Amino acid sequence: ETGVTQTPRHLVMGMTNKKSLKCEQHLGHNAMYWYKQSAKKPLELMFVYSLEERVENNSVPSRFSPECPNSSHLFLHLHTLQPEDSALYLCASKGWPRRETQYFGPGTRLLVL
Amino acid sequence: AQTVTQSQPEMSVQEAETVTLSCTYDTSESDYYLFWYKQPPSRQMILVIRQEAYKQQNATENRFSVNFQKAAKSFSLKISDSQLGDAAMYFCAYYNRDDKIIFGKGTRLHILP
Numbered sequence: 506e507t508g509v510t511q512t513p514r515h516l517v518m519g520m521t522n523k524k525s526l527k528c529e530q531h532l533g534h535n536a537m538y539w540y541k542q543s544a545k546k547p548l549e550l551m552f553v554y555s556l557e558e559r560v561e562n563n564s565v566p567s568r569f570s571p572e573c574p575n576s577s578h579l580f581l582h583l584h585t586l587q588p589e590d591s592a593l594y595l596c597a598s599k600g601w602p603r604r605e606t607q608y609f610g611p612g613t614r615l616l617v618l
Numbered sequence: 619a620q621t622v623t624q625s626q627p628e629m630s631v632q633e634a635e636t637v638t639l640s641c642t643y644d645t646s647e648s649d650y651y652l653f654w655y656k657q658p659p660s661r662q663m664i665l666v667i668r669q670e671a672y673k674q675q676n677a678t679e680n681r682f683s684v685n686f687q688k689a690a691k692s693f694s695l696k697i698s699d700s701q702l703g704d705a706a707m708y709f710c711a712y713y714n715r716d717d718k719i720i721f722g723k724g725t726r727l728h729i730l731p
Binding site for chain 1: 651660662663664668713722723724
């Protein structure tokens with residue numbers, strides 16, 4: 506499935522590094538999401554963007570900074586992360602015609618050392 | 619608040635056999651959607667099947683079908699003729715007009731050759 510792409514697929518970073526995750530959707534959708542998936546934990550919704558405006562921030566620490574420059578692109582900027590931030594970060598999008606259905610990207614596996 | 623419960627953390631099935639994954643949910647709404655997503659070891663969350671609550675007919679997609687019992691708030695997934703490629707984590711999810719999707723904790727399905 507190539508409707509939603511994410512880069513990089515794998516990322517290793519130190520706690521003092523700054524990096525960015527990128528998500529791009531080719532489905533013409535108008536809403537995009539960041540999720541965190543940790544081992545043995547439920548999927549955690551982090552941020553929601555609708556029509557390029559952030560509509561939800563689920564008490565995410567400020568070391569995670571989202572950016573949505575247009576309806577096709579979503580970034581997650583990372584700085585001074587902690588080892589417990591190591592996880593799979595999933596991007597999803599949704600929109601017309603199935604406004605209720607989210608389509609996911611392949612994820613970025615992040616390891617913070 | 620709406621909740622989604624998957625009571626089977628892990629299941630195994632012999633190749634070519636049929637398996638049923640359970641999902642129950644709690645809601646006071648009458649209009650909503652239910653989903654099953656599959657997440658193979660490759661990590662990408664893939665939509666398997668989608669059910670609109672106002673439709674009594676159970677959704678089917680090839681070897682995948684659901685048993686939707688609205689009064690019982692139950693939404694089980696049946697996989698017929700199980701194949702090795704069906705091995706994955708399966709997530710049940712709920713969506714309503716609050717525009718939020720709620721995921722269950724997942725069931726890991728093993729296919730035994």
